[in-house]
Amino acid sequence: MSSKEAILGAIKKNKPAATPLPDLLKFPDETNLIERYEKGLTGNGGKLQVVDSLEELEAFVRENYASDQLIASLVDEVNGNVDVSKISDPHDLEHVELAILKGELGVSENGAIWMPEKNVVHRVLPFIAQHLIIVIREETLLTNMHDAYEKVNVADGGYGVFIAGPSKTADIEQSLVIGAHGPRSLTVFLLKK
Protein backbone atom coordinates (compact mmCIF):
# COMPACT_ATOMS: atom_id res chain seq x y z
CA MET A 1 0.00 0.00 0.00
CA SER A 2 1.34 3.44 -0.87
CA SER A 3 1.72 6.06 1.84
CA LYS A 4 -1.02 8.07 0.21
CA GLU A 5 -3.42 5.14 0.51
CA ALA A 6 -2.31 4.48 4.07
CA ILE A 7 -2.87 8.10 5.11
CA LEU A 8 -6.23 8.42 3.35
CA GLY A 9 -7.28 5.07 4.81
CA ALA A 10 -6.40 6.19 8.33
CA ILE A 11 -8.30 9.43 7.80
CA LYS A 12 -11.36 7.56 6.59
CA LYS A 13 -11.27 5.38 9.68
CA ASN A 14 -10.64 8.20 12.16
CA LYS A 15 -12.32 11.30 10.84
CA PRO A 16 -15.02 12.97 12.91
CA ALA A 17 -18.65 13.43 11.81
CA ALA A 18 -19.11 15.98 9.03
CA THR A 19 -19.65 19.62 9.94
CA PRO A 20 -20.68 22.39 7.52
CA LEU A 21 -18.33 24.89 5.90
CA PRO A 22 -19.01 28.36 7.32
CA ASP A 23 -20.06 31.16 4.97
CA LEU A 24 -17.44 33.70 3.98
CA LEU A 25 -17.35 36.76 6.21
CA LYS A 26 -18.15 40.26 5.09
CA PHE A 27 -17.99 43.35 7.26
CA PRO A 28 -19.19 46.90 6.52
CA ASP A 29 -16.82 49.18 4.61
CA GLU A 30 -14.89 51.67 6.69
CA THR A 31 -14.40 55.33 5.90
CA ASN A 32 -11.12 57.28 6.21
CA LEU A 33 -9.32 54.55 4.34
CA ILE A 34 -6.15 56.59 3.75
CA GLU A 35 -5.80 57.41 7.42
CA ARG A 36 -6.38 53.78 8.39
CA TYR A 37 -4.01 52.59 5.72
CA GLU A 38 -1.24 54.85 6.99
CA LYS A 39 -1.70 53.54 10.51
CA GLY A 40 -1.55 49.96 9.25
CA LEU A 41 1.55 50.54 7.15
CA THR A 42 3.56 52.53 9.69
CA GLY A 43 2.72 49.90 12.30
CA ASN A 44 4.70 47.44 10.19
CA GLY A 45 7.65 49.77 9.64
CA GLY A 46 6.67 51.25 6.27
CA LYS A 47 6.26 54.92 5.30
CA LEU A 48 3.47 56.57 3.35
CA GLN A 49 3.61 59.48 0.90
CA VAL A 50 0.26 60.70 -0.34
CA VAL A 51 0.78 62.38 -3.73
CA ASP A 52 -1.31 64.05 -6.42
CA SER A 53 0.93 62.98 -9.27
CA LEU A 54 3.84 60.64 -9.86
CA GLU A 55 6.11 63.59 -10.58
CA GLU A 56 6.52 63.71 -6.82
CA LEU A 57 7.77 60.14 -6.89
CA GLU A 58 10.30 60.99 -9.55
CA ALA A 59 11.51 63.96 -7.51
CA PHE A 60 11.80 61.72 -4.43
CA VAL A 61 13.94 59.20 -6.30
CA ARG A 62 16.18 61.91 -7.76
CA GLU A 63 16.66 63.44 -4.34
CA ASN A 64 17.37 60.21 -2.46
CA TYR A 65 19.29 58.05 -4.91
CA ALA A 66 22.48 58.75 -6.85
CA SER A 67 22.60 58.21 -10.60
CA ASP A 68 25.23 55.48 -10.26
CA GLN A 69 23.02 53.38 -8.01
CA LEU A 70 21.08 50.53 -9.61
CA ILE A 71 17.40 51.31 -9.88
CA ALA A 72 14.86 48.86 -11.29
CA SER A 73 11.59 50.61 -12.13
CA LEU A 74 8.44 48.91 -13.32
CA VAL A 75 6.45 52.14 -13.05
CA ASP A 76 6.22 53.98 -16.37
CA GLU A 77 6.54 57.47 -14.94
CA VAL A 78 9.97 56.82 -13.42
CA ASN A 79 13.02 55.76 -15.38
CA GLY A 80 15.40 53.27 -13.86
CA ASN A 81 18.75 52.04 -15.12
CA VAL A 82 18.18 48.28 -14.80
CA ASP A 83 16.02 46.70 -17.50
CA VAL A 84 14.35 43.90 -15.57
CA SER A 85 12.79 42.38 -18.69
CA LYS A 86 16.25 41.73 -20.14
CA ILE A 87 17.46 39.80 -17.10
CA SER A 88 17.13 36.02 -17.21
CA ASP A 89 18.95 34.97 -14.03
CA PRO A 90 17.45 36.52 -10.88
CA HIS A 91 20.92 36.45 -9.28
CA ASP A 92 21.77 39.37 -11.54
CA LEU A 93 19.49 41.51 -9.40
CA GLU A 94 21.78 41.10 -6.39
CA HIS A 95 23.06 44.67 -6.41
CA VAL A 96 19.83 46.50 -7.10
CA GLU A 97 19.59 49.43 -4.70
CA LEU A 98 15.99 50.41 -5.33
CA ALA A 99 13.01 48.65 -6.87
CA ILE A 100 9.94 50.68 -7.85
CA LEU A 101 6.81 48.58 -8.32
CA LYS A 102 3.11 48.99 -8.90
CA GLY A 103 0.78 47.37 -6.33
CA GLU A 104 -2.63 45.99 -7.25
CA LEU A 105 -4.50 47.04 -4.13
CA GLY A 106 -3.96 48.18 -0.55
CA VAL A 107 -5.61 46.85 2.61
CA SER A 108 -6.34 49.52 5.20
CA GLU A 109 -6.53 47.30 8.27
CA ASN A 110 -2.88 46.25 8.00
CA GLY A 111 -1.11 48.20 5.26
CA ALA A 112 -0.69 45.12 3.05
CA ILE A 113 -0.37 45.47 -0.71
CA TRP A 114 -1.16 42.68 -3.16
CA MET A 115 1.73 42.15 -5.52
CA PRO A 116 1.14 39.53 -8.22
CA GLU A 117 3.98 37.97 -10.16
CA LYS A 118 3.28 40.01 -13.31
CA ASN A 119 3.98 43.22 -11.38
CA VAL A 120 7.47 42.13 -10.28
CA VAL A 121 8.63 40.12 -13.35
CA HIS A 122 11.20 38.35 -11.18
CA ARG A 123 9.75 36.99 -7.95
CA VAL A 124 12.86 37.89 -6.00
CA LEU A 125 12.90 41.57 -7.02
CA PRO A 126 10.90 43.02 -4.09
CA PHE A 127 13.08 41.06 -1.67
CA ILE A 128 16.59 41.37 -3.04
CA ALA A 129 16.50 45.16 -3.57
CA GLN A 130 18.01 47.20 -0.75
CA HIS A 131 15.03 49.56 -0.78
CA LEU A 132 11.50 49.29 -2.09
CA ILE A 133 8.95 51.80 -3.35
CA ILE A 134 5.42 50.69 -4.21
CA VAL A 135 2.84 52.83 -5.94
CA ILE A 136 -0.85 52.26 -5.25
CA ARG A 137 -3.94 54.22 -6.26
CA GLU A 138 -6.37 55.58 -3.70
CA GLU A 139 -9.32 53.93 -5.44
CA THR A 140 -7.82 50.48 -4.86
CA LEU A 141 -7.86 50.84 -1.06
CA LEU A 142 -10.00 48.22 0.67
CA THR A 143 -11.18 47.86 4.24
CA ASN A 144 -9.89 44.43 5.21
CA MET A 145 -8.46 41.09 4.09
CA HIS A 146 -11.88 39.62 3.34
CA ASP A 147 -12.41 42.31 0.71
CA ALA A 148 -8.92 41.70 -0.65
CA TYR A 149 -9.49 37.99 -1.22
CA GLU A 150 -12.79 38.77 -2.90
CA LYS A 151 -10.89 40.89 -5.46
CA VAL A 152 -7.76 38.79 -5.94
CA ASN A 153 -7.51 35.46 -7.68
CA VAL A 154 -4.46 34.04 -5.95
CA ALA A 155 -4.16 31.15 -8.40
CA ASP A 156 -4.04 33.46 -11.42
CA GLY A 157 -0.28 33.72 -11.61
CA GLY A 158 2.29 31.31 -10.29
CA TYR A 159 3.06 33.51 -7.33
CA GLY A 160 1.78 36.54 -5.48
CA VAL A 161 2.54 38.19 -2.16
CA PHE A 162 0.96 40.58 0.30
CA ILE A 163 3.73 43.01 1.21
CA ALA A 164 2.96 44.95 4.38
CA GLY A 165 6.31 46.48 5.30
CA PRO A 166 10.09 46.27 4.93
CA SER A 167 12.00 43.15 5.93
CA LYS A 168 12.20 43.13 9.71
CA THR A 169 13.09 40.98 12.69
CA ALA A 170 12.79 41.06 16.46
CA ASP A 171 14.71 37.87 17.13
CA ILE A 172 17.34 39.50 19.31
CA GLU A 173 15.74 40.28 22.66
CA GLN A 174 12.57 41.45 20.92
CA SER A 175 14.32 44.58 19.65
CA LEU A 176 12.79 45.63 16.34
CA VAL A 177 15.40 45.82 13.58
CA ILE A 178 14.41 46.86 10.05
CA GLY A 179 16.31 45.27 7.18
CA ALA A 180 16.83 41.59 7.97
CA HIS A 181 17.39 39.99 4.56
CA GLY A 182 15.23 41.99 2.22
CA PRO A 183 14.53 45.70 1.76
CA ARG A 184 15.74 48.09 4.44
CA SER A 185 12.82 50.38 3.75
CA LEU A 186 9.38 50.39 2.16
CA THR A 187 7.89 53.65 0.99
CA VAL A 188 4.38 53.53 -0.39
CA PHE A 189 3.34 56.31 -2.79
CA LEU A 190 -0.41 56.61 -2.66
CA LEU A 191 -1.77 58.39 -5.70
CA LYS A 192 -4.83 60.48 -4.87
CA LYS A 193 -7.94 60.23 -7.02
Place this chain on the structure above:
Amino acid sequence: MKGKTHAEEAAAFIKDDARTHWHDETLWHVRSNRDRSAQGIPEWETLRDTASATKDYVLSHLGELLEQFESNAKANGVEVLWAKDAVEHNQHVYRILQENKVSNIVKSKSILTEECGLNHYLEKKGYDVVDTDLGERIIQFAKQTPSHIVLPAIHLKKQDIGEIFHNHIGTKEGASDPNYLTEAARQHLRKKFVEANAAITGVNFGIAETGGFVVCTNEGNADMGTHLADVHIACMGIEKLIPRAADLGVFLRLLARSATGQSITNYSSHFHRPAEGKKMYIILVDNGRTDQLGREDFKNSLKCIRCGACMNTCPIYRRSGGHSYNYTVPGPIGSILSPGRDLKKYSTLPFASTLCGSCSDVCPVKINIHEQLYKWRQVIAEHTNMDRSKQLSMKVAGMTFGKPVLYDLAGKVARTALKYTPHSLVYSSINVWGKHRDLPEVPEESFKEWYKKNRKQ
Protein backbone atom coordinates in the same frame (compact mmCIF):
# COMPACT_ATOMS: atom_id res chain seq x y z
CA MET B 1 14.83 4.53 30.48
CA LYS B 2 12.46 7.24 31.52
CA GLY B 3 13.51 10.75 30.50
CA LYS B 4 13.59 13.74 32.77
CA THR B 5 10.26 15.11 33.95
CA HIS B 6 9.13 18.60 33.07
CA ALA B 7 9.65 19.64 36.68
CA GLU B 8 13.24 18.38 36.64
CA GLU B 9 13.98 20.17 33.37
CA ALA B 10 12.33 23.35 34.62
CA ALA B 11 14.39 23.24 37.82
CA ALA B 12 17.51 23.83 35.75
CA PHE B 13 15.92 26.84 34.01
CA ILE B 14 14.75 28.58 37.16
CA LYS B 15 18.13 28.32 38.87
CA ASP B 16 18.89 31.71 37.37
CA ASP B 17 16.26 33.77 39.14
CA ALA B 18 16.88 37.04 37.29
CA ARG B 19 16.77 35.34 33.91
CA THR B 20 13.54 33.56 34.79
CA HIS B 21 11.91 36.88 35.61
CA TRP B 22 13.24 38.43 32.43
CA HIS B 23 11.90 35.53 30.36
CA ASP B 24 8.54 35.78 32.09
CA GLU B 25 8.26 39.52 31.52
CA THR B 26 9.39 39.39 27.89
CA LEU B 27 6.70 36.87 26.98
CA TRP B 28 4.08 38.69 28.97
CA HIS B 29 4.92 41.78 26.96
CA VAL B 30 4.24 39.81 23.75
CA ARG B 31 0.97 38.59 25.20
CA SER B 32 -0.01 42.21 26.05
CA ASN B 33 0.72 43.23 22.46
CA ARG B 34 -1.59 40.45 21.33
CA ASP B 35 -4.37 41.76 23.60
CA ARG B 36 -4.07 45.31 22.33
CA SER B 37 -4.15 44.09 18.75
CA ALA B 38 -7.11 41.77 19.24
CA GLN B 39 -9.07 44.46 21.06
CA GLY B 40 -8.61 46.73 18.03
CA ILE B 41 -10.72 44.33 15.92
CA PRO B 42 -14.41 44.56 16.89
CA GLU B 43 -15.21 41.32 15.05
CA TRP B 44 -12.41 39.37 16.78
CA GLU B 45 -14.68 36.75 18.33
CA THR B 46 -16.50 36.20 15.03
CA LEU B 47 -13.13 35.58 13.40
CA ARG B 48 -12.21 33.02 16.07
CA ASP B 49 -15.56 31.24 15.76
CA THR B 50 -15.26 31.13 11.99
CA ALA B 51 -11.66 29.92 12.05
CA SER B 52 -12.59 27.18 14.48
CA ALA B 53 -15.63 26.09 12.43
CA THR B 54 -13.57 26.15 9.22
CA LYS B 55 -11.01 23.86 10.82
CA ASP B 56 -13.82 21.58 12.04
CA TYR B 57 -14.89 21.31 8.43
CA VAL B 58 -11.32 20.57 7.36
CA LEU B 59 -10.88 17.80 9.92
CA SER B 60 -14.21 16.21 9.01
CA HIS B 61 -13.46 16.35 5.25
CA LEU B 62 -9.71 15.88 5.39
CA GLY B 63 -9.49 13.03 2.87
CA GLU B 64 -11.45 14.81 0.13
CA LEU B 65 -9.64 18.09 0.71
CA LEU B 66 -6.21 16.46 0.52
CA GLU B 67 -7.09 14.77 -2.77
CA GLN B 68 -8.47 18.02 -4.13
CA PHE B 69 -5.31 19.82 -3.04
CA GLU B 70 -3.09 17.19 -4.63
CA SER B 71 -4.85 17.17 -7.99
CA ASN B 72 -4.87 20.97 -8.20
CA ALA B 73 -1.21 21.23 -7.19
CA LYS B 74 -0.26 18.60 -9.78
CA ALA B 75 -2.20 20.45 -12.45
CA ASN B 76 -0.13 23.52 -11.50
CA GLY B 77 3.08 21.64 -12.22
CA VAL B 78 3.97 20.89 -8.61
CA GLU B 79 5.14 17.42 -7.60
CA VAL B 80 3.21 16.12 -4.58
CA LEU B 81 4.62 13.45 -2.26
CA TRP B 82 3.08 11.71 0.73
CA ALA B 83 4.93 10.76 3.89
CA LYS B 84 3.40 8.64 6.63
CA ASP B 85 6.13 9.49 9.11
CA ALA B 86 9.27 11.53 9.77
CA VAL B 87 11.56 8.91 8.26
CA GLU B 88 9.71 8.89 4.95
CA HIS B 89 9.57 12.69 4.91
CA ASN B 90 13.31 12.90 5.31
CA GLN B 91 13.88 10.25 2.65
CA HIS B 92 11.75 12.22 0.17
CA VAL B 93 13.77 15.35 0.82
CA TYR B 94 17.04 13.47 0.44
CA ARG B 95 15.94 11.87 -2.84
CA ILE B 96 14.88 15.25 -4.26
CA LEU B 97 18.22 16.77 -3.30
CA GLN B 98 20.08 13.86 -4.92
CA GLU B 99 18.00 13.92 -8.10
CA ASN B 100 18.57 17.63 -8.54
CA LYS B 101 22.27 17.42 -7.62
CA VAL B 102 21.83 19.98 -4.88
CA SER B 103 24.87 21.05 -2.90
CA ASN B 104 23.71 24.11 -0.94
CA ILE B 105 20.46 24.25 0.99
CA VAL B 106 18.77 27.16 2.69
CA LYS B 107 15.79 26.58 4.94
CA SER B 108 13.09 28.85 6.24
CA LYS B 109 11.69 28.17 9.61
CA SER B 110 9.58 25.07 9.56
CA ILE B 111 8.41 23.44 12.76
CA LEU B 112 7.53 20.32 10.78
CA THR B 113 11.11 19.76 9.60
CA GLU B 114 12.17 20.28 13.21
CA GLU B 115 9.60 17.66 14.24
CA CYS B 116 11.05 15.28 11.65
CA GLY B 117 14.66 15.93 12.67
CA LEU B 118 15.48 16.87 9.07
CA ASN B 119 18.60 18.96 9.74
CA HIS B 120 20.21 16.20 11.72
CA TYR B 121 19.30 13.61 9.08
CA LEU B 122 20.70 15.68 6.21
CA GLU B 123 23.84 16.57 8.12
CA LYS B 124 24.53 12.86 8.55
CA LYS B 125 24.22 12.53 4.77
CA GLY B 126 26.85 15.22 4.39
CA TYR B 127 24.64 18.25 3.71
CA ASP B 128 25.03 21.59 5.39
CA VAL B 129 21.54 22.99 6.01
CA VAL B 130 21.46 26.73 6.65
CA ASP B 131 18.51 27.97 8.67
CA THR B 132 17.79 31.50 7.49
CA ASP B 133 15.33 32.87 10.01
CA LEU B 134 17.55 34.98 12.28
CA GLY B 135 16.36 33.32 15.47
CA GLU B 136 16.78 29.88 13.94
CA ARG B 137 20.28 30.71 12.71
CA ILE B 138 21.28 31.82 16.19
CA ILE B 139 20.21 28.58 17.84
CA GLN B 140 21.61 26.55 14.98
CA PHE B 141 25.03 28.09 15.67
CA ALA B 142 24.55 27.39 19.38
CA LYS B 143 23.61 23.76 18.61
CA GLN B 144 20.31 24.16 20.40
CA THR B 145 16.68 23.60 19.45
CA PRO B 146 14.06 26.39 19.26
CA SER B 147 12.61 27.18 22.67
CA HIS B 148 9.50 28.79 21.12
CA ILE B 149 7.78 28.14 17.80
CA VAL B 150 7.55 31.79 16.75
CA LEU B 151 10.42 33.27 18.77
CA PRO B 152 13.01 30.47 18.60
CA ALA B 153 15.76 32.33 20.48
CA ILE B 154 13.56 34.07 23.04
CA HIS B 155 15.50 32.39 25.86
CA LEU B 156 18.79 34.04 24.86
CA LYS B 157 20.03 37.49 25.83
CA LYS B 158 21.69 39.79 23.34
CA GLN B 159 25.02 39.22 25.10
CA ASP B 160 24.66 35.46 24.49
CA ILE B 161 23.88 36.11 20.83
CA GLY B 162 26.84 38.51 20.58
CA GLU B 163 29.12 35.77 21.82
CA ILE B 164 27.60 33.17 19.47
CA PHE B 165 28.04 35.50 16.48
CA HIS B 166 31.57 36.40 17.53
CA ASN B 167 32.48 32.70 17.49
CA HIS B 168 30.70 31.84 14.23
CA ILE B 169 30.66 34.86 11.94
CA GLY B 170 33.38 36.97 13.49
CA THR B 171 31.49 39.93 14.92
CA LYS B 172 33.42 42.11 17.38
CA GLU B 173 34.01 40.54 20.76
CA GLY B 174 31.57 41.81 23.38
CA ALA B 175 29.30 43.46 20.78
CA SER B 176 25.63 42.97 21.59
CA ASP B 177 23.78 45.74 19.75
CA PRO B 178 20.80 44.11 17.94
CA ASN B 179 21.22 46.43 14.91
CA TYR B 180 24.89 45.57 14.52
CA LEU B 181 24.30 41.83 15.01
CA THR B 182 21.36 41.74 12.58
CA GLU B 183 23.42 43.54 9.93
CA ALA B 184 26.22 40.99 10.34
CA ALA B 185 23.69 38.17 9.96
CA ARG B 186 22.24 39.87 6.88
CA GLN B 187 25.61 39.91 5.13
CA HIS B 188 26.39 36.35 6.18
CA LEU B 189 23.00 34.97 5.06
CA ARG B 190 22.84 36.95 1.82
CA LYS B 191 25.85 34.96 0.68
CA LYS B 192 24.07 31.73 1.58
CA PHE B 193 20.94 32.74 -0.34
CA VAL B 194 22.92 33.55 -3.45
CA GLU B 195 24.81 30.25 -3.34
CA ALA B 196 21.83 27.99 -2.59
CA ASN B 197 20.38 25.63 -5.20
CA ALA B 198 17.52 24.34 -3.06
CA ALA B 199 15.23 26.06 -0.58
CA ILE B 200 13.15 24.21 1.98
CA THR B 201 10.18 25.95 3.58
CA GLY B 202 7.28 25.08 5.80
CA VAL B 203 3.67 25.83 4.93
CA ASN B 204 1.33 28.02 6.96
CA PHE B 205 -1.78 27.25 4.90
CA GLY B 206 -2.45 24.85 2.04
CA ILE B 207 -5.40 25.84 -0.16
CA ALA B 208 -7.45 22.83 -1.34
CA GLU B 209 -9.41 24.86 -3.88
CA THR B 210 -6.33 26.05 -5.78
CA GLY B 211 -3.55 23.62 -4.86
CA GLY B 212 -1.39 26.53 -3.68
CA PHE B 213 0.10 27.34 -0.31
CA VAL B 214 0.98 30.34 1.82
CA VAL B 215 4.17 31.02 3.75
CA CYS B 216 4.30 33.90 6.25
CA THR B 217 7.50 35.61 7.37
CA ASN B 218 8.58 39.03 8.55
CA GLU B 219 12.15 38.76 7.35
CA GLY B 220 11.37 37.70 3.78
CA ASN B 221 13.74 34.77 4.17
CA ALA B 222 11.38 32.21 2.61
CA ASP B 223 11.19 34.38 -0.51
CA MET B 224 14.90 35.15 -0.72
CA GLY B 225 15.56 31.43 -0.59
CA THR B 226 12.88 30.06 -2.90
CA HIS B 227 13.14 32.68 -5.65
CA LEU B 228 16.90 32.37 -6.02
CA ALA B 229 17.21 28.58 -5.78
CA ASP B 230 16.12 26.24 -8.59
CA VAL B 231 14.35 23.78 -6.29
CA HIS B 232 11.69 24.58 -3.70
CA ILE B 233 10.62 21.84 -1.29
CA ALA B 234 7.60 22.75 0.84
CA CYS B 235 6.96 20.51 3.86
CA MET B 236 3.38 20.51 5.06
CA GLY B 237 1.51 18.74 7.84
CA ILE B 238 -1.76 17.36 6.45
CA GLU B 239 -3.79 19.42 8.94
CA LYS B 240 -2.55 22.71 7.46
CA LEU B 241 -5.23 22.72 4.78
CA ILE B 242 -7.97 25.27 4.39
CA PRO B 243 -10.83 24.75 1.90
CA ARG B 244 -10.89 28.05 -0.04
CA ALA B 245 -8.47 30.85 -0.81
CA ALA B 246 -10.97 33.30 0.67
CA ASP B 247 -10.66 31.56 4.05
CA LEU B 248 -7.23 33.15 4.24
CA GLY B 249 -9.01 36.41 5.00
CA VAL B 250 -9.93 34.98 8.39
CA PHE B 251 -6.69 33.15 9.14
CA LEU B 252 -4.27 35.89 8.10
CA ARG B 253 -6.15 38.37 10.26
CA LEU B 254 -5.79 36.08 13.27
CA LEU B 255 -2.30 34.60 12.86
CA ALA B 256 0.12 37.49 13.36
CA ARG B 257 -2.13 39.34 15.80
CA SER B 258 -2.27 36.27 18.01
CA ALA B 259 1.45 35.59 17.64
CA THR B 260 3.07 38.97 18.32
CA GLY B 261 0.34 41.57 18.10
CA GLN B 262 1.30 42.84 14.64
CA SER B 263 -1.56 43.20 12.16
CA ILE B 264 -0.05 40.82 9.58
CA THR B 265 3.40 39.44 8.83
CA ASN B 266 5.23 41.74 6.44
CA TYR B 267 5.29 39.01 3.80
CA SER B 268 2.44 36.57 3.11
CA SER B 269 3.59 34.69 0.01
CA HIS B 270 1.23 32.63 -2.13
CA PHE B 271 2.93 29.89 -4.15
CA HIS B 272 1.02 28.13 -6.93
CA ARG B 273 3.41 27.24 -9.73
CA PRO B 274 7.17 26.95 -10.02
CA ALA B 275 8.84 29.79 -11.92
CA GLU B 276 9.92 28.90 -15.42
CA GLY B 277 12.71 26.33 -15.50
CA LYS B 278 12.41 25.64 -11.79
CA LYS B 279 10.93 22.86 -9.68
CA MET B 280 8.48 22.85 -6.80
CA TYR B 281 7.66 19.94 -4.51
CA ILE B 282 5.15 19.56 -1.70
CA ILE B 283 5.51 16.81 0.88
CA LEU B 284 2.29 15.99 2.75
CA VAL B 285 3.19 14.59 6.15
CA ASP B 286 1.11 12.51 8.55
CA ASN B 287 3.55 11.56 11.34
CA GLY B 288 0.91 10.80 13.96
CA ARG B 289 -1.71 13.29 12.83
CA THR B 290 -4.24 10.69 11.63
CA ASP B 291 -3.95 8.93 15.01
CA GLN B 292 -4.74 12.19 16.79
CA LEU B 293 -7.69 12.67 14.43
CA GLY B 294 -9.22 9.50 15.83
CA ARG B 295 -8.98 10.63 19.46
CA GLU B 296 -12.34 12.23 20.10
CA ASP B 297 -11.13 14.22 23.11
CA PHE B 298 -7.93 15.44 21.47
CA LYS B 299 -8.62 15.87 17.74
CA ASN B 300 -9.19 19.61 18.21
CA SER B 301 -5.46 20.04 18.81
CA LEU B 302 -5.06 19.54 15.04
CA LYS B 303 -6.71 22.91 14.44
CA CYS B 304 -3.57 24.65 15.70
CA ILE B 305 -2.12 27.29 13.33
CA ARG B 306 1.14 27.57 15.30
CA CYS B 307 0.86 31.18 16.48
CA GLY B 308 2.39 30.52 19.91
CA ALA B 309 -0.15 32.65 21.80
CA CYS B 310 -0.77 29.86 24.32
CA MET B 311 2.93 29.82 25.19
CA ASN B 312 3.17 33.56 25.66
CA THR B 313 0.28 33.55 28.09
CA CYS B 314 1.07 30.35 30.02
CA PRO B 315 2.32 31.04 33.57
CA ILE B 316 4.23 27.76 33.53
CA TYR B 317 5.83 28.16 30.09
CA ARG B 318 6.93 31.70 30.90
CA ARG B 319 8.67 30.51 34.04
CA SER B 320 10.10 27.23 32.81
CA GLY B 321 11.24 27.98 29.24
CA GLY B 322 10.54 26.01 26.07
CA HIS B 323 13.39 23.54 26.44
CA SER B 324 11.92 22.13 29.65
CA TYR B 325 9.14 20.52 27.57
CA ASN B 326 11.62 18.52 25.53
CA TYR B 327 9.24 18.47 22.56
CA THR B 328 9.28 20.32 19.21
CA VAL B 329 6.14 22.25 20.09
CA PRO B 330 6.42 23.34 23.74
CA GLY B 331 3.91 25.04 26.02
CA PRO B 332 0.22 24.22 26.41
CA ILE B 333 -0.41 23.14 22.80
CA GLY B 334 2.71 20.96 22.83
CA SER B 335 1.51 19.38 26.05
CA ILE B 336 -1.67 18.15 24.35
CA LEU B 337 0.04 17.16 21.08
CA SER B 338 2.94 15.24 22.58
CA PRO B 339 1.22 12.57 24.74
CA GLY B 340 -0.45 11.26 21.59
CA ARG B 341 3.02 10.70 20.14
CA ASP B 342 4.50 8.97 23.18
CA LEU B 343 2.41 8.73 26.30
CA LYS B 344 5.26 7.57 28.51
CA LYS B 345 7.90 9.99 27.36
CA TYR B 346 5.65 13.04 27.66
CA SER B 347 3.61 11.89 30.64
CA THR B 348 4.56 14.87 32.80
CA LEU B 349 3.71 17.60 30.26
CA PRO B 350 -0.08 17.74 30.81
CA PHE B 351 0.77 18.36 34.47
CA ALA B 352 2.90 21.39 33.56
CA SER B 353 -0.14 23.62 33.76
CA THR B 354 -2.17 25.48 36.33
CA LEU B 355 -5.32 24.72 34.27
CA CYS B 356 -6.06 28.43 34.50
CA GLY B 357 -7.54 28.33 31.00
CA SER B 358 -5.62 31.34 29.70
CA CYS B 359 -4.29 29.24 26.78
CA SER B 360 -7.82 28.45 25.61
CA ASP B 361 -8.83 32.10 26.01
CA VAL B 362 -6.17 33.39 23.62
CA CYS B 363 -6.28 30.54 21.09
CA PRO B 364 -7.32 32.02 17.72
CA VAL B 365 -8.97 28.76 16.61
CA LYS B 366 -10.59 28.14 19.99
CA ILE B 367 -8.90 24.88 20.89
CA ASN B 368 -10.07 23.79 24.35
CA ILE B 369 -6.45 23.41 25.43
CA HIS B 370 -6.90 23.43 29.20
CA GLU B 371 -9.72 20.88 29.03
CA GLN B 372 -7.52 18.59 26.96
CA LEU B 373 -4.71 18.98 29.47
CA TYR B 374 -7.10 17.84 32.17
CA LYS B 375 -8.27 14.90 30.05
CA TRP B 376 -4.72 13.80 29.28
CA ARG B 377 -4.02 13.73 33.02
CA GLN B 378 -6.78 11.19 33.43
CA VAL B 379 -5.52 9.07 30.55
CA ILE B 380 -2.01 9.20 31.95
CA ALA B 381 -3.13 8.29 35.46
CA GLU B 382 -4.85 5.25 33.99
CA HIS B 383 -2.10 4.09 31.68
CA THR B 384 1.21 4.88 33.27
CA ASN B 385 2.92 4.30 36.56
CA MET B 386 2.61 7.70 38.07
CA ASP B 387 5.01 8.70 40.77
CA ARG B 388 4.44 6.38 43.78
CA SER B 389 4.14 9.22 46.26
CA LYS B 390 1.57 10.89 43.98
CA GLN B 391 -0.35 7.63 43.60
CA LEU B 392 -0.49 7.05 47.34
CA SER B 393 -1.55 10.59 48.16
CA MET B 394 -4.25 10.42 45.45
CA LYS B 395 -5.57 7.20 46.99
CA VAL B 396 -5.66 8.72 50.46
CA ALA B 397 -7.25 11.89 49.13
CA GLY B 398 -9.89 9.85 47.31
CA MET B 399 -10.74 8.01 50.47
CA THR B 400 -10.89 11.15 52.55
CA PHE B 401 -13.01 13.15 50.11
CA GLY B 402 -15.40 10.19 49.81
CA LYS B 403 -16.24 10.10 53.52
CA PRO B 404 -17.52 13.36 55.07
CA VAL B 405 -16.72 12.30 58.64
CA LEU B 406 -13.17 11.45 57.70
CA TYR B 407 -12.87 14.70 55.76
CA ASP B 408 -13.98 16.81 58.74
CA LEU B 409 -11.63 15.00 61.04
CA ALA B 410 -8.69 15.32 58.65
CA GLY B 411 -9.30 19.05 58.40
CA LYS B 412 -9.35 19.45 62.14
CA VAL B 413 -6.21 17.43 62.61
CA ALA B 414 -4.42 19.36 59.87
CA ARG B 415 -5.38 22.75 61.24
CA THR B 416 -4.12 21.84 64.69
CA ALA B 417 -1.06 20.03 63.46
CA LEU B 418 0.06 22.78 61.11
CA LYS B 419 -0.18 25.32 63.90
CA TYR B 420 2.36 23.45 65.99
CA THR B 421 4.56 21.74 63.42
CA PRO B 422 7.92 23.45 62.98
CA HIS B 423 8.42 25.26 59.65
CA SER B 424 11.42 23.12 58.78
CA LEU B 425 9.33 19.98 58.88
CA VAL B 426 6.46 21.31 56.76
CA TYR B 427 8.83 22.56 54.07
CA SER B 428 10.93 19.43 53.97
CA SER B 429 11.81 17.52 50.85
CA ILE B 430 8.64 15.43 51.22
CA ASN B 431 6.47 18.45 50.52
CA VAL B 432 7.40 19.11 46.88
CA TRP B 433 4.60 21.62 46.62
CA GLY B 434 6.18 23.82 49.27
CA LYS B 435 9.45 24.22 47.36
CA HIS B 436 8.71 27.69 46.08
CA ARG B 437 5.46 28.41 47.80
CA ASP B 438 4.16 29.21 51.24
CA LEU B 439 1.09 27.52 52.59
CA PRO B 440 -1.79 29.91 53.12
CA GLU B 441 -2.40 30.88 56.70
CA VAL B 442 -4.29 28.13 58.52
CA PRO B 443 -7.77 29.27 59.59
CA GLU B 444 -9.08 28.56 63.08
CA GLU B 445 -12.19 26.80 61.81
CA SER B 446 -13.29 25.01 58.68
CA PHE B 447 -15.71 26.60 56.21
CA LYS B 448 -18.32 24.06 57.29
CA GLU B 449 -17.96 25.15 60.91
CA TRP B 450 -18.07 28.80 59.90
CA TYR B 451 -21.14 28.25 57.76
CA LYS B 452 -23.01 26.37 60.47
CA LYS B 453 -22.37 29.17 62.92
CA ASN B 454 -23.21 32.02 60.58
CA ARG B 455 -26.21 30.53 58.87
CA LYS B 456 -28.10 30.61 62.12
CA GLN B 457 -27.79 34.35 62.41
